[in-house]
Amino acid sequence: ELFTAQVELEPLFNTQETIVEAFETYLAREELRLKEIRRRLTPFIERGRREHQEVLNNPISAFLLVKGLTLDLDDLLTISDRRTNPLDLASKIAAMKNKYKFPSQEDLGGAATALTRLQETYLLEPKDMAQGYLYGHCCSMSLSAEDLFELGRQNYNQGDHDQTIAWMNEALLRYHQENQNGSIANTYRAISHADILEYLAFSTYQKGELVNAIKLTEQLLEMEPDHPRAGGNIGHYQKMITDRKGEDGGITDQTFTVREKRATQVGWEKAKYEALCRGEAQVVQNEAKCRYVHGGNLYLLLGPVKQEVVHIKPNIYIYYDVLFDAETKIIQELAKPRFKRATVHDHATGELVTAQYRISKSSWLQGDEHPVVDKVNRRISAITGLELKTAEELQVVNYGLGGHYEPHFDFARRDEKDAFQSLGTGNRIATFLFYMTAVEAGGATVFPSLDLTLWPRKGAAAFWYNLFEDGNGDTSTRHAACPVLLGTKWVANKWMHERGQEFIRPCKLSPTIVSDDDE
């Protein structure tokens, strides 16, 4: 899949350019062909304008009249019917499929899902998105009725009827606008008014709004009296209404706020996660403070780092300016050729699988493969004071379209089937997370139990312990990566493990939380 990492979409510009070239050639040839047809038709038109007797009186022009409607007509038809040009185009494009990257149906689905995810998380309106607006940011494009219809259809296929209705309503509006300003020739439309109405009616029915579903289906029937399904559907809906009589009119959701309604749909944690992604519901940390630290480390004495304590118990730190632009570039170049779609642990089987709730690509960089990786590793060790011998390799991540990672723990739970057992280094004691890019909008790291949102700052890093001192997982460290709304998000993870930290952070029997003074 290409949609799971932004960098993987870059080659599509090459593909697009070649497609444009192929069509330019096609158009130029077609234009020539049409011009030739017009040129050959001109004598017919001119003869028609002349005095008929005069044409007939001259044997040459009489001959031409006869030739025109025999030989010349055959030639005209042959040229009108010439298929070599479209066939050339088709075979050229078929050949391109082996040479260039093309997105798949799965990519199309993934890209549409991404838009839905962004819409839900950031409470975007389809009518704004239809104009290309995202969170007050706009761009020079807008969606056509066909585009909007396709988004509706993708949502329909995923069984999301609220979204289907929202997009189809926009499609309908745009359809009428386009018809009014004549911006599209009706003969070449890929969809009809009736197509949109059918989706609208059916999703409305799926939501249980039978009266509205009947109204919409009646409109459909008016447009297409022979529609194969409309008549039957109306009968079916009417029968359902009769059967339902006497029952309560159904649930109205008017008493709920948007957020409450969302919580009933997706659960408390996800609703909180989304709110934090929007920068809402954050608790301001009064005790938060900034300072320069060196922790007695020689390396840092040469240049202490700026530390901000953004949360206490559990302690979460942000370090500023701990990754330099030149290093970021090298790390990105090293990571790109080895990108693999990010996987998650399947609880039941212990296997690694891809999942909709984690959309990104990542690769692992070894300390000895480039001096920069080694230097960065040593810097993490110096900042955190932790032993890195037992740490995992540096994981470099690029998020995809609407890329995100839903709430999760970085540590393995006791019931999890050999998550890290094979490594023999114990559980993930701590997480060090570099932000390699700033994200234009969205893409925060959020902690739903802590009401905490961290906005990516280029060159900064977040750090926290995942385990209590007795080795038990600290469930309040559950966190998530919000969908990227605008811009690019790259991060790099370093997960430190328990082994090797015994003298640095000796384990205790009671689950005391590391406090700021413990370092």
Ligand SMILES: O=C(O)CCC(=O)C(=O)O
């Ligand atoms: O990208 C982020 O903000 C968080 C990433 C994360 O939690 C992870 O990769 O485990």
Ligand SMILES: [Fe+2]
């Ligand atoms: Fe994580």
